[in-house]
Amino acid sequence: MRQFEQHIDLSDLDEKAPERHREQSFLSRALAAMAVHNLTGMGLAEAAESVIDGFDDWGIDAVAVSEDVPHVWLVQAKWSDGGNASLDQGSALKFKQGFDLLLREDYARFNKRFQALADRVDKVFSKGDVKITLVVALLGRPVLADVVNLVFEQACEETKPMTDLKVLGLGDFHDFVRAGIGEPKINLTARVDGCASVPEPFKAYYGTMYVGEVAAWYDKHGDRLFGKNLRTSLGLTTVNRSIVETLVKQPQNFWYFNNGITVLCDAVRRTAKFANTVGGPGDFELDGVSVVNGAQTVAAIHAGVQQTPEVSGVGRVWVRVISLEDCPPGFATEVTQATNTQNQVQARDYAALDERQARLRDDFSLSLHKTYVYKRGEGDPLPEAGCSVLEAAIAMSCAHRNPELAMRAKQNQELLWEFGAHGSYHLIFNPQPSAYRVWRLVLMLRTVQAHLAEGNRGREGRAAQVAEHGDLLVAHLVMQRLVTPSIDERDVNWERVLEQVSELADAALAWLIHHFDEQYPSSSALVTFRHPQKCRELVALALRSLAGDEPRPSLPPEYSSSPKEGERKAAAVTVIVNSGLLAEGAPVEFRPVTGPERKTLLPWIAENPRRGQATWVNDRRRPLLWAADGKQYTPTGLTMQMLRSAPGDPPRAVQGTTRWFVPGRGSLAAIADEIRSAEGE
Incomplete structure (x- = not known):
């Protein structure tokens, strides 16, 4: 734990707090x-x-983010001097409450430590194939009570398949320490069948292993297995789904259909058992393990074994183990680069073999005098000069009558290249589309997305989430209303059609938000818009509303960044001052509410943290004393001053009392509402 002494932040703790309290806080945070x-x-x-432990952490002690491979780890840690820590139901429920707030992208409810991570979390959550791991770190037995398990089972069930649970116990932390905290290493055992060796110039072994043993590696160590790889597991991709399907349906053929994995080890020792058996089994102890090629295979094997445990002792995978004991410096890097930078075939590449793509390229050139790129590696044309097969596939997914195709395109673009009668590719490109259809759909998609992006600066809360996670469903709704058979006609006036897109997109989004609120008031858009049945239901309701004579629904004022405040709301500062609830000099901190605010202000505040700090002054006119310049402001006035000072687009009006928070108590707007509620009671 002491390795973290120079890194763990304890500045939020009262300097007068007993040393025992500070030490326990340090140990708990260091454990996370x-x-x-x-x-x-x-x-x-x-x-x-x-580590975000402290006021307003909502039961989450640490938030770790991987952006390259979208993955978020949420950690709750429990320290015990006696090594008997456990997790009670109340702590588990608070952890789940924090998880739900993150899923709803209600980031402003979290403390300033989380705010430094908020933009990264937001970026990862915007990627459809994000993976979330809930981590319970106990300095005790890694066993959860039934009532606690039920909380986590519910959390994982509500958000499957993107969420899983990892419980760490005292034994795991002992292993971490033994491995060396500064350079954590993985040591494994392996039974290799049909074992053969390459004695020189560098020692290596190869053969096959049962998939159950490889799955156990991943179950224990997760993506740490790929520490030296160029990438970790990519999650849900067409290729990985195919690997899982092969293992589950044809486990006996798995070895024939898979390229296997390459494992680098600091040291490899073959045990005495079977040591003299030629071409038979071999038992090995592997130190400092890293899977440098085959990360997707390992993760897919783990998923397949979880899905169908009986394949564990049937399926085999080719394994190559290379010892680095006598290798020259840099050899490990060379192996990793060589095994990962060969020209690998991706699912999209098979589309290049489809003659329909070549015909579409020619049609683009002859009919439109534009460029259509369908081979990976060719540069995409400028927007006005044409489009790529990827952009075309996304646009035509949105135009398909089945909204699930638009949902797949949003969730993971790899899913666009699923072949077969019911695969996305066949449904999108069959029958042969004309260049007119493809290009016009691309233009319509671009118009919808540009209009939504422009409007996102003025949206907050669930409205902003639906616009972000449901943008392709909005495009689907627009296309269902505007696309007619005339789209394939050469002389149709498509500019006139495009003129209707922005207004219709606004209406479609409003109805989508309205029905989302009605049908799933407590769910998050991130979760709901990954569920095929829920998406079909929402789209059907929105289409029915768009086809009717009802006026566009009015959305709650809190969905706008500049809601029209009544006199009661406008008096939030007065209500707080009159109540005497906040003491003179109480710390107040800024927390952005919208994505654009996070992108604009968080880097600017990181340059000078005082820009995000103020103290409360019992002044009804200007209650915030800004730490950055020592002047007093209204909450809205200070927020606008910050937006004007930070680099970026010109600011729009915002409600400042929803951006300034008293740690542990909530926003100024929420505090005022609580006071009003108490006075009313």
Whole structure:
């Protein structure tokens, strides 16, 4: 734990607090950081920066983010001097409450430590194939009570398949320490069948292993197995789904259909058992293990074994184990680069073999005098000069009558290249589309997305979430209303059609938000818009509303960044001052509410943290004393001053009392509402 002493932030603790309290806080936070360090491979400083424990952490002690491979780890840590820590139901429920707030992207409810991570979390959540791991780190037995397990089972069930649970116990942390906190290593045992060796110039072994043993590796160590790889598991992709399907349906053929994995080890020792058996089994002890090629295979094997456990002892995978004991410096890097930078075939590449793509390219050139790129590696044309097969596939997914195709395109673009009669590719490109149809759908999609992006600066809360996660469903709704058979006609005036897109997109989004609120008032858009049946239901309701004579629904004022405040709302500062609830000099901190605010202000505040700090003054006119310049402001006036000072687009009006928070109590607007509620009672 002491390796984290220079990195763990304890500045939020009262300097007058007993030393015992400060020590326990340090140990608990260091435990959370150690869990992050070993699960993700982050360095000590970065792992410590993931710790958000303190006021307004909502039961989450650490938040770790991987942007390259979208993955978020949420950690709750429990320290015990006696090594008997456990998790009670109340702590589990608070953890789930924090998880739900993150899923609803209600980031402003979290403390300033989380705010430093908010934009990264937001970016990862915007990717459809994000994976979330809930981590319980106990300095005790890694066993959860039934009532606690039920809380986590519910959390994982509500958000499947993107969420899983990892419970770490005292034994795991002992292993971490033995492995060396500064450079965590993985040591494994392996039974290799049909074993053969390459004695020189560098020692290596190869053969096959049962998939059950490889799945156990991943079950224990997760993505840490891929510490030296160029990438970790990519999650849900067409290729990975195919690997899982092969293992589940044809486990006996798995070895024939898979390229296998390459494992680098600091040291490899073959045990005495079977040591003299030629071409038979071999038992090995592997130190400092890293899977440098085959990360997707390992993760897919783990998923397949979880889905169908009986394949564990049937399916086999080709394994190559290379010892680095006598290798020259840099050899490990060369192996990793060579095994991962060969020209690998991706699912999209098979589309290039489809003659329909070549015909579409020619049609684009002859009919439109534009460029259509369908082979990976060719540069995409400028927007006005044409489009790529990827952009075309997304646009035509939105135009398909089945909204699930638009949902797949949003969730993971790899899913666009599923072949077969019911695969996305066949449904999109069959029958042969004309260049007119494809290009016009691309233009319509671009118009919808540009209009939504422009409007996002003025949206907050659930409205902003639906616009972000449901943008392709909005495009689907627009296309269902505007696309007619005339789209394939050469002389149709498509500019006139495009003129209707923006207004219809606004109406479609309003109805989508309205029905989302009615049907799933407590759910998050991130979760709901990954569910095929729920998407079909919402789209059907929105289409029915768009076809009717009803006026566009009015959305709650809190969905706008500049809601029209009545006199009661406008008097929030007066209500707080009159109540005497906040003491003179109480700390107040800024927390952005919208995505654009996070992108604009968080880097600017990081340059000078005082920009995000103020103290309360019992002044009804200007209650915030800004730490950055020592002047007093209204909450809205100070927020606008910050937006004007930070680099970026010109600001729009905002409600400042929803952006300034008293740690542990909530926003100024929420505090005023609580006071009004208490006075009313």
